[in-house]
Every structure is written in structure tokens, then in C-alpha cells.
Amino acid sequence: MTITTVARLAEHDGETVTIRGWLQNRRSKGKIAFLLIRDGSGTVQCVALKKNFDEEFFDKLTSLPYESAVIVTGPAKADERAPGGVEMQVDSLEIVSVSEEYPISNQEHGPDFLLSNRHLWLRSSKQVAIMRIRDEVIRAIRDFFHERDFINVDSPIFTPNACEGTSELFEVQYTEDELAYLSQSGQLYNEAAAMAYGKVYCFGPTFRAEKSKTRRHLREFWMCEPEMAYADLEDVMDLSEDFLCYIAQRVVAHRKHELEVLERDISKLESIRKPFPRLSYEEATEKMREHGHEFEFGNDFGAPDETFVSSLYDSPVMVHRYPHEIKAFYMKRDPQDDRFALGVDVLAPEGYGEIIGGGQREDDLETLRARIQAHELPEEAFEWYLDLRRYGSVPHGGFGLGLERTVAWMCGIEHIREAIPFPRMLYRIYP
RNA sequence: UCCCCGGUAGCUCAGUGGCAGAGUAGGUGGCUGUUAACCACUUGGUCGUUGGUUCGAAUCCAACCCGGGGAGCCA
Structure with missing residues (x-):
């Protein structure tokens, strides 16, 4: 048979x-x-x-x-x-x-009930479709980088210190008298790998102990971070653009049935084509002013500002060259205008918000050392990182893509929590 | 940490001071092409918790617990 x-x-x-x-x-x-x-x-x-x-x-x-x-x-x-x-x-x-009486029925259920029954909820047809799209996005990511001669070099999950020093970290007892932290970015290690192998990416879980309780946040999520040696901000933006187009095209080509199950408007994904609009922070703030959206120059974009800028376009938007004060210590300053850092955020359309953040890294030893001091970071913890500028430093850059935000966007779903099998959220770790 | 909303049957909800309700799931019976099948009957309750007001509280008040959305922060 x-x-x-x-x-x-x-x-x-x-x-x-x-x-x-x-x-x-x-x-x-x-x-x-x-x-x-x-x-x-x-x-x-x-x-x-x-x-x-x-x-x-x-x-x-x-x-x-x-x-x-x-x-x-x-x-x-x-x-x-x-x-x-x-x-x-x-x-x-x-x-x-023979099953016992099954709790999940065909009718609508509330989020609390569904999340408490996530282990069963995964069987529902929409959840099956989402997980298949997640699988497609993951394979598209790996294929994209493989086709472009990147190699996968994963970064550690236990780290001795904060990579960026901004977000809250999860602390773990590493040895009897030593603490470690769960990684919130693989980027610094990626830079070491890029100096070793040229073009690399890491792809794994990331942990943020922020007290965020929104549809865009998870405490444990997957992030894909490519890093390239001999690359500048323009290269990073070009790569982001190609990357998102590749992912969207793969999902549309291979997961049409799942998109239909989710009642996704496929034309919204088909229209993701390069070039994406590229706005400098300055241009973006001018746009906001033109349209009467209040914003104080020098501030970081809040969620309403992001939503406003991305609502002006149907495709993802790249906003680059932010004031350096609001960006991480390792970002290189714009040689054309010292007020700005060579960073870029990619905002997804339809209100999905920031899905990529990245930029060009500072490659000068003394500048970087001064930056670490200015941010009051423990210099000795960054000696290995400074070594990368001592031994054959080159311009380099990369970005991080949030997998679940990307999957949620592809699926057209409201909440990022459905884009991961078992979401870890503030005040919710069961099942 | 702050702001807003919610918690009544397994589930989704109605009930704003006077007998605890509906739909659905479950049970029983019927039906040879159903599409969330349908029809009839039916079981099912610590009204989040504690205290207070009242002749009387699911309903009004207070505190707490749990959850959701959002801000900040970020992908």
C-alpha cells in the first residue's frame, strides 16, 4: 500500500x-x-x-x-x-x-487562550501556513547569502558583555563567580568573522530583556546579520534592497497557497522591487515637516514617526545617516557631515516598521577607542574588538534583519508572536 | 516604568442594583454529498481574588492578581 x-x-x-x-x-x-x-x-x-x-x-x-x-x-x-x-x-x-475533547474549535478565540494553547494552536491551518512561510523565508535567507559567496559563521549566544550597551540584557550564572549575558546581537563577532572570511552572516536567536509589550516585540527572536569587509554604507543599502526583494519573490513563488490561506494581498508582495526610496534622516525630517507631522530634529524616530515616513510609500523605505548621538558607538561618522552616522534603517511598508538596522562600522583604531571611552564602556572588554582595527582594518559594514518581523510582514499578520513557533514574551513563557 | 482596555459555562460573548443567559463545543436522537453541514432535545457556573457599600452585588467602591494593546527601547 x-x-x-x-x-x-x-x-x-x-x-x-x-x-x-x-x-x-x-x-x-x-x-x-x-x-x-x-x-x-x-x-x-x-x-x-x-x-x-x-x-x-x-x-x-x-x-x-x-x-x-x-x-x-x-x-x-x-x-x-x-x-x-x-x-x-x-x-x-x-x-x-481517540482524542480527549479538543479545546480549540473553529470559532474565533482570544489571544490569551490561544497563547496558552500554543502547542495545539500550531495545528490550525493559518498557523501551518505561517510556519511554512517562515521556513521558506529561512531557506531564502540562506540561499541568498550562499549564492553571493557569503559563509555562515554563527556568533556566540553567551557573551561576556553588552554588544551595544543600550538594551537590557538577560543575565546568566556562567560559572560560580562569573556572569554572562545572552547575546542581543552577533555583530561584533561578525566583524571579526568578516575580517577572516570576507563576507559572512550569522543567523540565530537573539535575546532582549526590554519590557516591551507590543505586537512588534519578542524577548527571544531570530536575527540574521550579514557583514562584509571592503564595504561602505552604499553597499550595505544595496545588499538590504536585494535581500528583501529576494525573500519576497521566493515567498510569492513558492508559498502562494499559504498566502491564500492567510488571505494575504499578494500584489503587495509582488510590488516589492528595487530601487527602494532612500531618504537621509535630514530629508525624512523635511518630509515630515512638509506634511505637517511634528518632529524635533535630532531626536530618534519613534514608532509614530516611522509609521508616518513609511506610509508615504508602498515599498520598503531606507532611512540613512542618523544623528550620531542616537546611534551605537561603533557606527562610522559621515565624512561629509560629522553630525551624522553612516547607519541605515529599512522600514517595511503596511505599518510593519523597522525590519533592518545596519550601517558602516568605524574602522579607525583611535576614533573607535575614543568612542568607547565617550560611551563609558569598559575598554578592556573591547580589546579584541580593537584588535580588528590594529590588524588590517578595512571599511566594512552590515545589517541585522529581524526574522519574525519579516515573516509577519510576508504573511500580513497583525502580531509577531504568530511568526515564531513558541513566542517568548514579557509575562508569558508557557508553554 | 508609565498610559489605556479587559477578566461571566471548555471556547466566543451578552447581561450596569432584583431568578445566571445566548451561540458554539460536549451528550442523546434523526438525516446518503456535507463544505464552520443541518434539525430536535440536553449536560455545563468559585461571574479573576479579597474586602467594602446595600434589604439585595456579575453589576457600585477600594486594593490586589492575571491578560491584552500602546509609549519608551529596539529587529
Whole structure:
């Protein structure tokens, strides 16, 4: 007997096959029963006729609790009446396990309930679609960099000090008398790797102990950070642009079905093409003034400012050259105008906010050392980082992309928490 | 840390001072092409917690707990 999956059922039209899955829904109508079986690859309607079974078993079948595990064997056949166009006749059915009353129903549920049942919520068709898109984005990321001769060099998760010194850090007892912190960026290590291998990226979990409670924040999220030697801000912006276009095109090309399940407006993703608008901080603040949006020059963009700027365009927007005071110590100053740092943020359209932050790094030893002192950072902790400027320093730069924000944007979903299998949020760590 | 909103059946919610409700899920019965199937009947309650006001509190007041959205910060 051929064991197959729902996704491949159409390839077996007319053949008798076996599907192993779970009962998603059922509708019985006296002497005929419709069983919707999901197996993770999709859902298929299976039709069971009472005359083919003994009465006791058929009755059990028509009252089988949702999410009971079943193995169904029978002929697959195309049928217009079936959701999905293919259905199965049930010749035999093995009940692997009878489910207890399943808490998640077809109706709408609140976030508290769904998050407490995340381990079960993952089975819902929208969540399946989101996880498949997440998988596609992850593979697109790796393929993109592989095709461009970057190599994956992951940075450590335990770190001895803050990379940026701004955000809150998670502290862990590393040894009996030594503390460590969970990484909030792999960037400094990436710079070392870029000096070793030219073009690198790291891709892994990142931890921020900020007390953020918004639809755009997780305490544990995945970040992809490329870093290039012999690169300037323009190279970083070019790479960001190509990168986002590549991801969007891959999702549209390979995950159309999932986007439809999510009722995503696919035209919004198809229209992501380069070039993206590039605005300097100065130009962006002028735009705000022109449109009567109040903003004080010199401040960092708050969420409403970001939303305003990105609302002016249908595509992602790159805002570059921010006042150096509001950017990290390692950012290189703009040689054309010392007030600004060579950083860039990419704002996704449709209100998804900042998905990329990056820029060109300071490559001069003395300037960097002065910067570390000015930020009152412990210089000895950064000796290895300063070494990168002692031994063959070159212009270099890179950026960080937030995976879940990108996935949420691709999926058109409201909350970043659905873009990761088990979200870690403020005041919520179960399950 | 601050601001706003919420907590009533397994779930989604109605109920603003006077008998604790609906839909759905669950149960029982019916139905041979259903599409969140449908029809009939039915089980199901620490009204977040504690205290207060009142003849009487899910409802009014206070404190606390839990959750959600947002600010700041960030991807």
C-alpha cells in the first residue's frame, strides 16, 4: 500500500493510498460521513459510507472526537465537490488514538487562550501556513547569502558583555563567580568573522530583556546579520534592497497557497522591487515637516514617526545617516557631515516598521577607542574588538534583519508572536 | 516604568442594583454529498481574588492578581 501525504494526493488520482493524520473536522449525514483529515501537509476530505462498515464502527467513526489520530486507506479521486479538489473514499480506517475533547474549535478565540494553547494552536491551518512561510523565508535567507559567496559563521549566544550597551540584557550564572549575558546581537563577532572570511552572516536567536509589550516585540527572536569587509554604507543599502526583494519573490513563488490561506494581498508582495526610496534622516525630517507631522530634529524616530515616513510609500523605505548621538558607538561618522552616522534603517511598508538596522562600522583604531571611552564602556572588554582595527582594518559594514518581523510582514499578520513557533514574551513563557 | 482596555459555562460573548443567559463545543436522537453541514432535545457556573457599600452585588467602591494593546527601547 502506498503511504502518501495530503499534499501529494493529486499525484495518486485513482490509486488506493494511505494517509496518516488527525481528524480536523467531520460532518455525518446518516449513512454517509465526511471526515476532514489533516496530516501537516494539508487537509483532505474522506468519504465513509455506512454500508462499508459494521454499524458499531461506523457510529464510533461519526462521533470520533476532533484531533483523534487516524490512518485512512482508500482510493484517491478528483472531485469538484471536495474542498481542495481531491478526496478519498474510506475503504478502511484505523483509529490510532481517540482524542480527549479538543479545546480549540473553529470559532474565533482570544489571544490569551490561544497563547496558552500554543502547542495545539500550531495545528490550525493559518498557523501551518505561517510556519511554512517562515521556513521558506529561512531557506531564502540562506540561499541568498550562499549564492553571493557569503559563509555562515554563527556568533556566540553567551557573551561576556553588552554588544551595544543600550538594551537590557538577560543575565546568566556562567560559572560560580562569573556572569554572562545572552547575546542581543552577533555583530561584533561578525566583524571579526568578516575580517577572516570576507563576507559572512550569522543567523540565530537573539535575546532582549526590554519590557516591551507590543505586537512588534519578542524577548527571544531570530536575527540574521550579514557583514562584509571592503564595504561602505552604499553597499550595505544595496545588499538590504536585494535581500528583501529576494525573500519576497521566493515567498510569492513558492508559498502562494499559504498566502491564500492567510488571505494575504499578494500584489503587495509582488510590488516589492528595487530601487527602494532612500531618504537621509535630514530629508525624512523635511518630509515630515512638509506634511505637517511634528518632529524635533535630532531626536530618534519613534514608532509614530516611522509609521508616518513609511506610509508615504508602498515599498520598503531606507532611512540613512542618523544623528550620531542616537546611534551605537561603533557606527562610522559621515565624512561629509560629522553630525551624522553612516547607519541605515529599512522600514517595511503596511505599518510593519523597522525590519533592518545596519550601517558602516568605524574602522579607525583611535576614533573607535575614543568612542568607547565617550560611551563609558569598559575598554578592556573591547580589546579584541580593537584588535580588528590594529590588524588590517578595512571599511566594512552590515545589517541585522529581524526574522519574525519579516515573516509577519510576508504573511500580513497583525502580531509577531504568530511568526515564531513558541513566542517568548514579557509575562508569558508557557508553554 | 508609565498610559489605556479587559477578566461571566471548555471556547466566543451578552447581561450596569432584583431568578445566571445566548451561540458554539460536549451528550442523546434523526438525516446518503456535507463544505464552520443541518434539525430536535440536553449536560455545563468559585461571574479573576479579597474586602467594602446595600434589604439585595456579575453589576457600585477600594486594593490586589492575571491578560491584552500602546509609549519608551529596539529587529
